[in-house]
Amino acid sequence: MSLRTIGCVELNSVAVGMHVADEMLKAAQVELVMARPTCPGRYIVVVTGDTGSIKSSVEVGCEIGADMVVDHFTIASVHMDVIPALNGTSLVPKIDALGVIETCTAASCILAADAAAKAGDVALIEIRMAAGLAGKAFVTMTGDVGSVNASVEAGVAGVGESGPVLSHVVIPSPSEGIKAQLI
Structure with a gap:
């Protein structure tokens, strides 16, 4: 497809x-x-x-x-990383800085993920939708700290009126334990 x-x-x-x-x-x-x-x-x-x-x-x-x-x-012109991240099939060999955006709806999270992926040199790890999250969703991404910061900011802005964004964070150097939970 x-x-x-x-x-x-x-x-x-x-x-x-x-x-x-x-x-x-x-x-x-x-x-x-x-x-x-x-x-x-x-x-x-x-x-x-x-x-x-x-x-x-x-x-x-x-x-x-x-x-x-x-x-x-x-x-229009969805970023190529969005669907693999949505399906949990992203291949991310290594995690540098970690960015997370949490939204109120699955649809707004997809918007955030697309805007984030288009804004910087990041790899989307996963878009997790609503399973055990009371309808919320979140996207995780990795790359160098500067790229992740720029992408998280763009992702938050990319939600627009679909929001709200509940929270977002950039972790410059995640622990090995957290990395193991993500891939």
């Missing part, structure tokens, strides 16, 4: 989420990247395709989801 533009709709209902996913796929020429439940009883749908199709698909998802929509977005 060649990812170009991605779109996302996050909902407060699993049943409505499944319906939204189905209708988003029927509404435009898009491919499903992810459709699954998250905590606490939310559902996230991520699709890819050309920008016009994604915008149409997300619009339909928001209309059908109505008051169950928690968050949504469209990202």
Whole structure:
């Protein structure tokens, strides 16, 4: 699957989420990247395709989801590290400085991750969505301290109105114990 533009709709209902996913796929020429439940009883749908199709698909998802929509977005030219980090398949051979951004929704965390990855020479480690996090999400990244600082700042700003960002931190030299927990 060649990812170009991605779109996302996050909902407060699993049943409505499944319906939204189905209708988003029927509404435009898009491919499903992810459709699954998250905590606490939310559902996230991520699709890819050309920008016009994604915008149409997300619009339909928001209309059908109505008051169950928690968050949504469209990202043109998504950074290549985002989907592997989202799926937990990133290959990060070594961890230097560690950056973490924690958000209120999974969708806003994906926005933060994309902005962070585009802003500096960092590698996304993981985008952890809502499993055991009461609906929150966080992204971890690594690189040299300057790059991680710049990327975390850009990621926080990249959330925009989807926020809020609950917290963020840069750890210049994480302990070996923390590094072992991340990879």
